[in-house]
Amino acid sequence: MPAPTLPDPNVVLTGRFAPEQARRYAHLPFTLPDGVGQLHVRYDYSDRVGSDPALRDGNTLDIGLFARGIAPGSPGFRGWSGSNKAAFTIARDWATPPLPPRPPRPRPLARRARPLQGLGARLDYRVALWFDPGLPPEEPTLVRRGSPARPDLPPPAEPGWLRGDPHCHTLHSDGDSWPAEALHAAAEAGLDFLGITDHNSATFHHPDPARAGDLPVLLPGIEVTTYGGHWNCWGLERWFEFRDPTPAAAERAMREAAAAGGLVSINHPKPLGPPWEYGDARGYAAIEVWNGPWLALNSLALAFWEERLRRGERPVAVGGSDTHRLRGADPRALYTPRLGQPTVWVQTGGARTPAAILAALRAGRSFITASPAGPQLYLDRRAPPAGARGRRRRRR
Numbered sequence: 001m002p003a004p005t006l007p008d009p010n011v012v013l014t015g016r017f018a019p020e021q022a023r024r025y026a027h028l029p030f031t032l033p034d035g036v037g038q039l040h041v042r043y044d045y046s047d048r049v050g051s052d053p054a055l056r057d058g059n060t061l062d063i064g065l066f067a068r069g070i071a072p073g074s075p076g077f078r079g080w081s082g083s084n085k086a087a088f089t090i091a092r093d094w095a096t097p098p099l100p101p102r103p104p105r106p107r108p109l110a111r112r113a114r115p116l117q118g119l120g121a122r123l124d125y126r127v128a129l130w131f132d133p134g135l136p137p138e139e140p141t142l143v144r145r146g147s148p149a150r151p152d153l154p155p156p157a158e159p160g161w162l163r164g165d166p167h168c169h170t171l172h173s174d175g176d177s178w179p180a181e182a183l184h185a186a187a188e189a190g191l192d193f194l195g196i197t198d199h200n201s202a203t204f205h206h207p208d209p210a211r212a213g214d215l216p217v218l219l220p221g222i223e224v225t226t227y228g229g230h231w232n233c234w235g236l237e238r239w240f241e242f243r244d245p246t247p248a249a250a251e252r253a254m255r256e257a258a259a260a261g262g263l264v265s266i267n268h269p270k271p272l273g274p275p276w277e278y279g280d281a282r283g284y285a286a287i288e289v290w291n292g293p294w295l296a297l298n299s300l301a302l303a304f305w306e307e308r309l310r311r312g313e314r315p316v317a318v319g320g321s322d323t324h325r326l327r328g329a330d331p332r333a334l335y336t337p338r339l340g341q342p343t344v345w346v347q348t349g350g351a352r353t354p355a356a357i358l359a360a361l362r363a364g365r366s367f368i369t370a371s372p373a374g375p376q377l378y379l380d381r382r383a384p385p386a387g388a389r390g391r392r393r394r395r396r
Contacts, residue, residue: 006040009128017123023227025243027070033131038091040130041065045123050083059123064200065090065099072241072253078102080200080242082225084174094137098172098201140178147214148187157376160349162357163369164193165340166219167232167267167288167320172205173198173223177326179205182339183215185326189340190372193357195219195320197232204237219354223267224257226250228277230267231284232320233257235358247278254283263358265318267291270300286361290319290368292337316361319344319368340372 013028032039041063049058064080065088079099081088088096095101156163169175170182177185179196186194194216196205204220221234227245231254238260240253254264265286269276273291287305290298308315319342326339345367346360360366367377 006130006133009042010131011129013125013127013129015125017125019122023245027066028127030129032067036131038089038132038135040087040089040133040135041127042087043125043127044086045125047123061123061125063127073238073256077202077239079202080225082174082199089135089138091135091137096138097170098198098203100203148184150187151190151372153190153373154376156345158347158378161345161347162192162217162352163340163343163345163372164191164195164216164219164357165189165321165323165342166193166195166221166234166318166344166361167197167223167291168194168323168339169198169223170196170205172196172201172203175324175326176328179218180207181326182323183207183218186216186339187214189338191216191340191343192352193217193219193346193354194339195221195232195234197221197223197234197320199223199225199230200239200242202239217352217354217357219357224253229269229274232265232267232288233262234265234361235354236260236262245277247281250278251281251283254281258283258285263362266304266315267320268301268322269304270297272297273301276304284315286316286318288320289317290342291322293335293341294370296335314364316364316366317368318361318366341370343369343372345369345376 011030013030015028017026043061043063045059045061047058049060060083062080062082065078066074066076067078068074068076070076078090081098085096088099090096090099091101093101165186168182170177170179172179175182175198182196183194196218201222205218207215207218219234220237221232222239224231224233224240224242226242228247228250231250233240236257240257241249242253257264263286264284265288266276266284267273267288268291269287270291287301287308289302289305291301305315305317321337321339321341323337323339325336344361346357347365348356348360369375
């Protein structure tokens with residue numbers, strides 16, 4: 001959709017970042033006048049390139065919004081779109097995802113939060129703000145409607161197991177579809193649960209109870225996206241500090257999430273994952289060893305997990321498709337992840353709740369397969385018979 005034509009902005013913020021400021025956030029304060037019911041923001045910067053970590057010649061500048069304070073965990077955090085959107089609007093009754101629709105508060109401490117991932121010699125930026133421009137609501141367009149058609153898949157060979165995908169994205173970060181569409185597509189893939197883990201999102205989703213029988217169980221989640229690596233937290237509906245790309249800050253945030261009851265997993269620790277740069281920072285309970293198609297350097301993520309096992313740690317191995325696109329393949333990508341590729345199986349005893357699924361993952365009652373169709377592999381912990389080392393049972 002083309003950007004609407006607007007009069008001159010009410011406020012323009014300009015500046016420059018030097019190379020030594022790369023991978024750091026700067027907060028640009030502005031004052032919102034009393035009575036403003038709609039705020040529109042557009043920004044641009046020099047030598048702009050996409051956020052693909054393989055790109056090296058240019059700049060990527062991410063953007064977000066705070067109102068009423070910028071402290072870690074602050075309720076003033078309104079959302080973060082990274083470099084995915086060059087413009088967004090927030091109004092009383094609607095907003096551009098991932099921002100929630102709320103009246104902008106007329107406080108002098110209303111701030112924009114903007115991080116830098118500068119790859120060029122320098123970065124010049126311009127941020128323009130309009131107060132009450134009168135833009136019409138951005139109406140959501142749902143591609144998937146009606147009841148999903150579930151595939152005919154082999155049932156679990158052992159009772160009490162569910163299959164799902166704990167890692168995907170929607171329009172509330174850099175995906176191309178709405179959460180309802182992702183749940184619909186997950187059902188059509190044969191999944192029993194789905195984790196929507198949008199990047200640094202301050203919005204969380206609750207499916208329509210009237211459709212609960214048709215759709216997978218939704219795991220509340222967030223992908224905490226920092227310049228030194230990404231980590232998922234499932235089970236909580238809040239954001240965690242992502243602006244400080246140091247091992248100490250990453251460990252502090254992960255431990256905070258775990259102490260609050262969240263299940264924390266390091267995501268795709270492999271080249272172009274992007275990789276995990278926080279060394280031995282602790283606080284996680286799981287590691288994503290399989291992200292998207294297996295060919296995508298996942299052997300290195302698996303080696304990362306195995307090295308922790310050799311040290312005596314016991315992180316749970318998880319997988320996730322990391323799906324972003326449901327409406328067609330990205331013509332620039334070598335491959336397009338699909339929901340359920342890979343699939344995580346969990347033993348919940350038949351319970352179909354987020355708490356039961358997360359408890360099974362936390363306990364390691366799980367395995368990973370290439371797709372919802374399997375293959376299925378179950379291991380028993382049984383007392384071995386005399387003279388034997390153990391017993392393994394294979395099904396399907």
